[in-house]
Amino acid sequence: MKPQTLKLLGTAALASLALALPAFGQDAEPVVEATEEVVATPEWALIFNTLLFLIGGFLVMWMAAGFAMLEAGLVRTKNVSMQCLKNIALYSVAGIMFWFTGYSLMYSGVDGGFIGSFGPYNFPAPGADTGEAGYSVASDWFFQMVFCATTASIVSGTLAERIKFWPFLAFTVILTGFIYPIAGSWQWGGGWLAEMGFSDFAGSTLVHSVGGWAALAGALILGARHGKYGADGTVMAMPGSSIPLATLGMFILWLGWFGFNGASQLAMGTIADAGDVSRIFANTNMAAAAGAVVAVIATQLIYKKIDVTMVINGALAGLVSITAEPLAPSMPIALLVGGIGGLIVVFTVPLLDRFKIDDVVGAIPVHLVCGIWGTLIVPLSNSGTNYVTQFIGVISYGIFTLVVSAIVWFIIKVTIGMRVSEEEEALGLDRSEVGVEAYPEFN
Structure with missing residues (x-):
């Protein structure tokens, strides 16, 4: 068929679809008329923008399952229930705190300053959302809330196997709410x-380096697991409970990252926006792939055997690294950014052990160090930024989060305490803190 014929058929089909759909109001006119020129109305743009927020939001929410499975697989069998409980609780607390005051502090009346306003987020009454923002405002709240929960998930894995439940939850309240x-x-x-x-x-x-700084402060104050580091500098390996679970968690996170990065375009009401979202998906996927492949090669060369946990974290490192700028890079740059992220993990994990910083799941190398790397390299592909400003931002977030988190952790430590006893740690937190063992037949 000729292009003009296809255009007319397409127009007629769209008109028929519009007539078949329910009207938005009692006397609403059909959205698309059977004319040669079809112009999208503001309502269509609002719907697609809102749909992007909602789909992206539930994909990021699904990352909570990814963190839970990743942590469950990388901790020992006697601590799996505890990690599952913490991930359920932190997601729930994050949602409540982000409604209670988090959203207002982040978005209400900041105006070039350092803080927004205190107070709960007021959802529009049913039918009262006029779409002036270009999307449903509640969809925006939901999308931003799941990002908040992700930050708390990063802390959970680092401090696993020796922190009490209630002190961890107390810190989560402060982290997600303030x-x-x-x-x-x-x-x-x-x-x-x-x-x-x-x-x-x-x-x-x-998101990622803020969570990483908070985790680092907690790890420094909490201390390492008993038996992890010997007096002579030896490092005791403490293998996780299930590589299949950890792998599943990684793939769930990889999937959720398409919502994390893709929906951060914040609009899908035009062909250009839809194209940009697609480009973000492609760059995000390839950066993760590069991180995993580099981790495979690097561990083979360094250790003569491939470390699957490093490969899992290599993929996640690629995802974190590309998150600061997933739209502007060409494919080779996306591969470079993600690949270097994978390399960072391979070298940073043993570096932490050298300083006796016990990070059970490798969250600090993945989220903190690769978060810094990804942010600093943004000007390589985005000409609207510069390295000095990026560096100022990274340092500012680091100082603020590390100092405030350390103060909060220290207050918790000297008041209600942070750590289980040595006997409880040896027994496992599933028994001492939760009371329900994940694998009772193994213990």
């Missing part, structure tokens, strides 16, 4: 770093 939202307001809320020109597309720093 620390993360205030930090996020500086850039995504239109704060001082946004005014300066700092760029973090989907959260390599705002």
Whole structure:
């Protein structure tokens, strides 16, 4: 058929579809008329933008399952139930705290400053959302909330196998209700770093390194697991319970990252936006692949055997690294950014052991160090940014999160305590803290 004939047939088909769909109001006119020129209405753009937020939001929510399975696979069998419980609780607490005050602190009245306003988020009454924002405002709240929960998930894995449940949950309240939202307001809320020109597309720093700094502060104050490090500098391997579970968790996170990065485009009401979302998907996928492949090669060369846990974290490192700028890079640059992320993990994990910083799942190398790397390299592909501003942003987030988190952790330690006893740690937190063992037949 000729292009003009196809165009007319397509127009007629769209008109028939519009007539078949229910009207948005009692006397609404059909959205598309059978004319040669079809113009999208604001309602269509609102619907597609909202759909992007909702689909991206539930994909990021599904990452909670990924973190739970990753951690369950990388901790020992006697601590699996505890990790599952923590991930259920932290996601739930994050949602409540982000409604209670987090969203307002992050987005309400920041105006180039350092903090928004306190108070709960007020959802529009049923039928009252006019779409002036270009999308449903509740869909935006949901999308931002699941990012908040992701930050807390990063902390959970690092401090596994020796932290008490209630102190961890107390810190989660502060992290999700105050620390993360205030930090996020500086850039995504239109704060001082946004005014300066700092760029973090989907959260390599705002989400991942913030969670990584909070985890590092906790690990330093909490200390290592008993028996992890010998007096002579030896490092005792403590293998996880299930590589299949950890692998499943990695793939769930990989899938969820398409919502994490893709929906951060924040619009899908035009062909150009849809194309950009697709480009983000492609770059995100290839950066993860590069991280995994580099980890395979590097561990083979260094250790003469391939370490599957390094490969799992290599893929996640590639994802974190590309998150600061997943739209602008060409495919070779996306591969480079993700591949270097995989290499960073391979070298950073033993470096932490050298300093006797016990990170059970490797969250600090993946989320903190690769988050910094991904943010600093943004100007390589995005000409609208510069390395000095990116460095200022990274340092600012690091100082704020590390100092405030350390203060909160220290207060928790001297008041209610952070750590289980040595006997409880040896017994396993499933028995001492939870009371339900994940694998009772093995214990």
